[in-house]
Amino acid sequence: MKNIVKKIGLLALLGFSFSACNDLDKIPYDSLAGSESAFQTIEDANFWVNGRYTSLRGRVYGGNMYFTDVQSDLLNASADFGNNVGELHRWEDLTSSNSDVSSVYSSYYGAIDDVNFALEGFEKIQTSTQDEKKQLEKLKSELHLFRAYYYSQLVLRFAKAYDPATAQTEKTIPLVLNFDINALPERATIKQVYDQIFADLAVAEKGMAGVEGKVGATKFTEDAVKILKARVSLYTQNWQQAYTEASTLIDEGKYPLVTTQQALKDMWHNDATTESICQLFVENPDETPNTNSLYLLYNNRNRKYSPYFVPTQALLDKYQDDDFRKKVYFERKRTYLANQDFVLTLVNKFPGNPSLFTNKFTNYRHFPKVFRVAEAYLIAAEAAYKLNDDANAKKYLNALRTARGLGEVTSMGEDLYQEIKDERLRELAFEGMRLDDLKRWKQDVVRGTPQNIETIFQTPTPEQYHQLNRSHSDEKIVWQLSEREKELNPNLKK
């Protein structure tokens, strides 16, 4: 018997020394488990707001910017475009399940919900001094500005152009203001969305007051509030407010327009901060931006360009020869398409900043410009025109034109309006605004003459490509909520 006890004792020694029990409370290495420790101090609040800029950088430029331009009248699909953004470009087979549309929708809501999550968490942050309390208010209002920006983008894509007569009844996207993964919100009206945007802007205006704007600010300032407010006011036909905000911003003179072709080129090709109210920070390799590469696509093997999309001849014709932008936004390039060599004028607004190259060839990276003062000039001009103030309309329009190497316009009335619209097209081309402008101006989407028919894609029917002609009221000009979204949230079917 003793023997057995010995034997078992030996085994117990062996066995149970191995079996140090595992702890089942494993916590991750790359993240905080639970949000408690992320909402404690003002430092935490700073981290939350800083994180919103990272996510903003992932939501400007790239598809979020160029999808609507590809859908609009500015571009022709090249022979080798390989069906990239094909459905949006063709319109014909564009359905609500389009993955490009869905990616924009989910990217903005993902960002909004982080804002909501942070706003709720901020309630838990303890401040010890008056200074900290003020700081927290500022950070909170900054979050509101982010939310206003994202909703302003969403409502442009997923709603008809704002019309005071129908805005109260026309339904669009759902408004999500609280973080709740089980929420099944209904669609809001267009008015409700804009009201929310203005409400968030009001909070931002108050909280961000004193965060002084400066050229090339890498974060939001009080001037970012102004330009966004001016933009949204223009879209909601609040001409007076649009004019006031835009003209104040211009008249303060913090963001002078550049006046030479070289300076303009520097601004776009080398990301000089001139004219930028907000231009995001970028650094290789950790802080990289989205890119708009599809206009060039340089092939270093044959040293030629094989872009997916080329500007239409009709668009190029809108630029006079002495327009600085003609040389900066476009360039004649040796192009290889449809197995042949051509020389074509390509979009060169985003050629890639050489300081961000990671090898000898471009990677198309830029410091994304979120708000530019030039837009303020165009808003002021258009709003003034709508207020029947042709003099001020011309003042701001001509200021921009002069800066771009063009002469002043003297026209009046409808002609002046057309000049303003054309200027907006020329200045803001490929910045993602064209389709929304056509929509609100009630102009049909008519793709103009291509540069060279041999270089563009046109099967099975040219009507889906260079001969596309779609009404401004075509239902496909408004992006639809996806089947997936409606399936998972039946309240959206209402």
Place this chain on the structure above:
Amino acid sequence: MSSKFLFSVILFFFTFSVVGQVVKVKGSIKDSEGVPLVGASVLVKGTSKGAVADFDGKYEISVKKGDVLLYTFIGMIPKEVKVTKSASYEINVVLLEDAQELGEVVVMGYGTERKIASVVGSVAVVSSKEIAKRPSSNAFDALQGKVAGLQVYTSSGQPGVTSSVRLNGVGSLRGSTRPLYVIDGIPVSESIIPTLNPNDFENISVLKDASATSLYGSRAANGVIFITTRKGGLNRDAEISISSQIGFSNLVNKDFFNSMMNSEELIGFWKETRLQSQKSIEAITSKYNADTRWENVFFNKDALMRKIDASISGGGSNITYYISAGYSGEKGVKAFSRFDAYNFRMNINGKLKDWLRFGMTSSMGYNERENAVSAGGTRNNVNGIINFPFYPTHDENGNEYELIPGLNSYHPNYFAKKHESPRKRVDLAPSGFVTITPVRGLTIKSQVGMQYYTSQQSGYRLPSYKGNLSNGRVSESITKYITKTMTNTIEYKFNIAQKNHFTLLAGQESFGTYYEEIEAVSTGQIKDEMLLLSSGRENKDVSQEKEASAVESLFAKVEYDWDNRYLFDVSFRRDGSSKFGKSSRYGNFWSAGVMWKAKREKFLKNVSWLNDLSFKFSIGSTGNSGGIGAYQSLQRISTSVYEKQSGYYLHDVGNPNLSWEVQQQTNFTINAYLFDKVSLSAEFYNRLTKNMLLAVPKPYSTGIASQTQNVGELQNRGINVTLSVDALRTKDYNLSPYVNFGYNRDKLLEIFDGKEFYEIPNTGVSYVVGEGVNFAYPIFHSIDAQTGTPRWYVPGEKKYKTHKDENQLTSTFDRESLTQNTGIRRYAPIAGGFGLNAAYKGLSLNVDFSFVYKKYLINNDRFFTENPYRFGTAVNMNKNVFDYWKQPGDQTRFPKLGVNFTEFDTRLIEDASFIRMKNITLGYSLPESVLSQTKFFNQIRFYVTGRNLLTFTKYSGFDPEVDSNLSLGGYPNTKQVVFGVDVKF
């Protein structure tokens, strides 16, 4: 005290004894190894008088001279001893094991070996003969078609890949569907399989039902594949065995490539359809006039494979050993892809004392792998075969172009040469155990094992690469993976009143895994000779990942049988996993099984044609925690960076209630052996998966795409049948054909949020409640012979109901509105195999076919090669696009010009059922008479083996074996012919 002395003392007492007196006999009852047989009985024959051996095996009994004592113990041959003395004396008895009770044994983890015939659970055993020496480093490839109910697919021809393996249907929609892999008692990850040498395997057991698997509880929901490696034998001379093989790989099928147009056809097609203008065509033909078959450029012929391994096994009086080493080198059919593996194994078992044993198995592997290079633009990967044929690959002097003119892509050989991506990996899988047998029947075992691998995936873009001259790029990714398993069990076997046999088992297990990856990159290397990370000047970046999880378990099992005729077992296991929520991490799993060995009944004993007949029934539950990340129960906040400062973001919302996916399984099995020839087994099962781990999609407006939850119910019902016949069995001949198949029907009983139907966006696959996992696509009707337009069925109101109404057709294609449940199943219901083993004297022939029926696969490649209006000016087309509609009355495959030829609809869902000759081996062993003359060799065998040499399928893509919803490009499957020789001495 020597036995001689003892004997003389006994003799002395005997001499003075008085006849007829009561004699006191004491002594011990032990087995041949000196282990006391606790509970062994000693009985005075013909009376009910008896005694039982105590903890040290000692007994004491009063008898009369002339009585006969009967010593018995379960599993031992009874022994009778006549009492020959009239004085008290000692009788020490050694009982021997009942050799008849030995038979094919199986180890099912925990506990000691079991005779397979007396295992209540459902277990299929594949011997190593059937899997070793196949021309693939992936041992499981050879399991295809071998075990009824086990579906095995090898989706790629890349050397060193693993197979997808499923048992009795797909048990989970999102969680893991892979069986648990266990080697010598230690769970391992799938990736170790190609690094092992199948020649080291003794056998592979496939544990199928709840009774067999439930002791593995948490991880056995999809069955267990248990690999037992070879061991040496006690008191055996060393046997050395060497085997070597050499052979060649080729693409398994080139039909897809052969159906592509040549230059003349393509130009003709362009002209005929005006897809390209005359000007464009002239611009091309004036420059390029080759007729390249790209498959010959992208794929090599006769890729070499070699294998050599050697093993030594044997044993002394208390130590056995098995030592092996092997090398296997496989080149892929794609440029520069290869897999070179070295493996070593040492299995030592020993008996330190009568009651103390130990064992150690250790395997070590080193392998280098180079995957097919796919970087550098789509045209460098397999889609390259759809390049235009008129581009040349060689210049006028016959030199291979580096940069292919016109295509402006580098030649795949050049590209691969300048882009190396070796992965070097070291695998260690040691395990060891100690058992103590204090008394016969009681085994206490402590086992510890681990799997460790570290791999380094390098990526080199050489500075001499002309696409980026003097600007190299180097990336190094180092991965570490460790699992540790510690198991302590106590098992006690005993019997009561002879025929009641009990085995009790209880144990504890701790299992932990740890994973880590560090990746670093730099660019700007200037010379091919200097490829360190530190040789790069720019873009230096580093990233890291870590993950750990653990499972703690307790388990117990009771087995009982009466006379080896009625067998029962009951088991219980409790598991806690760190992956789940704090309050929901423990799961309880159980099983109960019963077996009736009918043949042992009196009424069947004399039925001569029935050699064996048994019935098994089992029911029980197992758990699944696979397929999800380690931290999905937690809300997680991570950091990003902006302007060099940290920023927070919500990484994952988590689900604090996350818990075990549970599977309830019921099995009924009949095994019979008839006419001394025919072995037949039929198994019926019903698997019900509940609380499925599923990424439940959320509206994007919530900010997240999905949340992992326990939802839904999935049922798999089926039958597995195995039949083998020893048709001929004589001294010189033998011929035994076999066939097996499994039929499975999956039925989704519930998904989430009360939904009846959910299409997984952009996959063509949907969950259909009441049916299963089905393809959801627009259903194509026909090309209208009068107008040449394509037509599709308009779905009904409910998309989950397949709606085919001849009167509701449309010619307007809108993928979204036309998508409906096609009724076509994603998972093949029927799979199996058949073949034969034949021998005539030294000659042997083995042929194994596998088959899968009603398997469907979206042939996504055809979307590109049969779509001239979308891609006809960018890539080559399939010849069959000539078959388009031209005039009323034409019955054609494609519509009229001006309409897209191919859409994502049911035309692309092809029947990928197949019958494949997985193996054919012809071997010849030198006869004994020749061998004995050498006085050295025990065996010399030559053989030739073919893998995948024949395939019958309707599928028109690369290969039907791809186990996915769709096939697009990829690395097509390969076939091999190898020659080998085995020598033993």
